[in-house]
Amino acid sequence: MTRLQPGFYLSVLITLLFLVQTVFGILRYSDLSCSDFVPRNVDSGNDNGQDYAQYYGSSRFGEGGSWASRYRIRNRYGKKLVQKKRSIGGLGEGYSNEPPYKISVTGRRYRRNSDLLVRIEGGDFDGLMVQSRVVAGDDVLRGGVGLIGQFRYLPYLFEYSPCFNLPFATVIDKGRPVKLGNVSFIWTAPDAEAGDIRFIASVLRGIHYWIIVSNVLSFNPFPISTYACGSSMACFRVCPYGAYPCTAAEALLIFSYGVDFRDKSEITFTLGGRLHHNRTYIAVAFGDDLSKLVQADMTVCYLERGRARMEHLLIENLQLPPYQHNEVIDLDDFDVDGKMLWCKFRRPINPSTIINPRTSLYHFYFSGNIDYQYQRFVLPSRDRIYHSAFKRNFSHAFNEIVSGTGVLSSEIWSSFACFALVKLMH
Numbered sequence: 001m002t003r004l005q006p007g008f009y010l011s012v013l014i015t016l017l018f019l020v021q022t023v024f025g026i027l028r029y030s031d032l033s034c035s036d037f038v039p040r041n042v043d044s045g046n047d048n049g050q051d052y053a054q055y056y057g058s059s060r061f062g063e064g065g066s067w068a069s070r071y072r073i074r075n076r077y078g079k080k081l082v083q084k085k086r087s088i089g090g091l092g093e094g095y096s097n098e099p100p101y102k103i104s105v106t107g108r109r110y111r112r113n114s115d116l117l118v119r120i121e122g123g124d125f126d127g128l129m130v131q132s133r134v135v136a137g138d139d140v141l142r143g144g145v146g147l148i149g150q151f152r153y154l155p156y157l158f159e160y161s162p163c164f165n166l167p168f169a170t171v172i173d174k175g176r177p178v179k180l181g182n183v184s185f186i187w188t189a190p191d192a193e194a195g196d197i198r199f200i201a202s203v204l205r206g207i208h209y210w211i212i213v214s215n216v217l218s219f220n221p222f223p224i225s226t227y228a229c230g231s232s233m234a235c236f237r238v239c240p241y242g243a244y245p246c247t248a249a250e251a252l253l254i255f256s257y258g259v260d261f262r263d264k265s266e267i268t269f270t271l272g273g274r275l276h277h278n279r280t281y282i283a284v285a286f287g288d289d290l291s292k293l294v295q296a297d298m299t300v301c302y303l304e305r306g307r308a309r310m311e312h313l314l315i316e317n318l319q320l321p322p323y324q325h326n327e328v329i330d331l332d333d334f335d336v337d338g339k340m341l342w343c344k345f346r347r348p349i350n351p352s353t354i355i356n357p358r359t360s361l362y363h364f365y366f367s368g369n370i371d372y373q374y375q376r377f378v379l380p381s382r383d384r385i386y387h388s389a390f391k392r393n394f395s396h397a398f399n400e401i402v403s404g405t406g407v408l409s410s411e412i413w414s415s416f417a418c419f420a421l422v423k424l425m426h
């Protein structure tokens with residue numbers, strides 16, 4: 001209510017600025033806007049264009065954003081404005097309306113190399129600039145550092161601006177004299193983990209612009225990176241027939257963990273596998289006995305009503321249903337990506353258990369069915385259980401990749417060959 005008066009000044013100012021703008025040309029985003037998201041006056045050819053721009057300083061956070069941080073950001077730009085243009089100082093800070101635009105992103109996490117849909121919603125506008133940046137505290141516009149990912153398939157009236165020598169990380173409009181509105185962009189995440197990120201847009205309408213930010217998106221570690229497999233990680237994966245070697249995302253079954261034990265009190269394991277139906281479980285087991293899995297330590301992960309669950313079991317031998325192990329293993333993180341279930345869990349390094357650098361065991365990898373009526377985890381027959389080529393200790397890095405048909409032990413191969421021969425003869 002006390003804002004009425006500044007509001008009045010504001011409209012007077014807008015008119016004045018509008019006159020200034022029509023005299024000096026139009027505002028546009030360009031590579032001059034790379035770090036501050038401020039549209040510049042393109043026709044006057046100098047850097048002063050920003051002084052004609054009205055900065056409201058409102059920024060919108062998603063549901064996760066707090067008023068406190070919103071205020072801080074507003075304040076920050078309020079101050080900046082005071083420095084830049086004394087005559088309208090304070091207006092930026094006092095303006096309290098929600099910006100008329102919103103930037104929304106599909107999902108709350110981003111995966112390596114995967115796409116997200118980024119949408120600018122609201123009424124129509126004249127100009128737009130969008131970037132994705134690594135979150136650095138409260139500082140939304142940390143100067144240029146941390147631009148991340150690439151935009152792809154730009155709508156027709158948009159182009160890239162090569163900010164900070166990154167050719168595909170910033171999108172601006174082409175400056176056509178048309179009304180833009182409700183645009184979407186496809187953004188592809190980088191190949192590596194980049195921590196928390198968010199999208200920032202500056203939306204220009206007339207002589208006003210709004211800087212809006214998306215929810216913070218955290219990194220989704222799945223599918224895991226296989227980059228360090230064989231050097232600092234132990235990895236095993238089963239590739240589909242005809243796709244060898246496959247990526248982690250393509251694998252039918254995959255298991256990995258870091259082998260660097262120094263300064264660590266636990267090992268973090270990741271198990272991933274295809275779900276054939278809603279009763280599939282995926283499992284890894286460690287044991288001494290190659291043929292019957294006698295006393296193998298088994299960890300199983302499965303999906304129940306959209307959430308992953310993990311259980312620790314002991315296989316007495318393949319003929320018996322596995323028993324519940326007395327040591328609980330907690331699921332740390334999980335993800336479902338299409339038909340792929342990812343489960344991450346930790347186990348303490350303990351010389352009195354199998355989880356220690358010295359014990360050498362065979363690794364078994366398999367998936368099976370849950371029988372909700374009778375015996376919970378039905379163990380598959382031996383020929384459907386993949387196993388490591390050798391006994392492994394947990395400090396040994398390896399990278400074992402097998403083909404979906406060739407997992408099987410040599411006996412199976414020969415019976416397969418026999419079968420093929422018989423088929424051929426008929």
Ligand SMILES: *[C@@H]1O[C@H](CO)[C@@H](O)[C@H](O)[C@H]1NC(C)=O
Nearest residue numbers: 121122123124125180181182
């Ligand atoms: C954007 O979408 C909303 C709802 O989806 C619609 O009401 C609005 O008119 C659209 N704006 C433009 C500029 O197309």
Ligand SMILES: *[C@@H]1O[C@H](CO)[C@@H](O)[C@H](O)[C@H]1NC(C)=O
Nearest residue numbers: 277278279303304305306372
């Ligand atoms: C699995 O799916 C079937 C139908 O597709 C459904 O009837 C059943 O309840 C589901 N089971 C679980 C454990 O979600």
Ligand SMILES: *[C@@H]1O[C@H](CO)[C@@H](O)[C@H](O)[C@H]1NC(C)=O
Nearest residue numbers: 357358359392393394395396
């Ligand atoms: C673990 O296995 C590797 C390879 O077989 C071997 O070189 C290493 O000495 C073993 N480490 C321990 C602590 O037994």
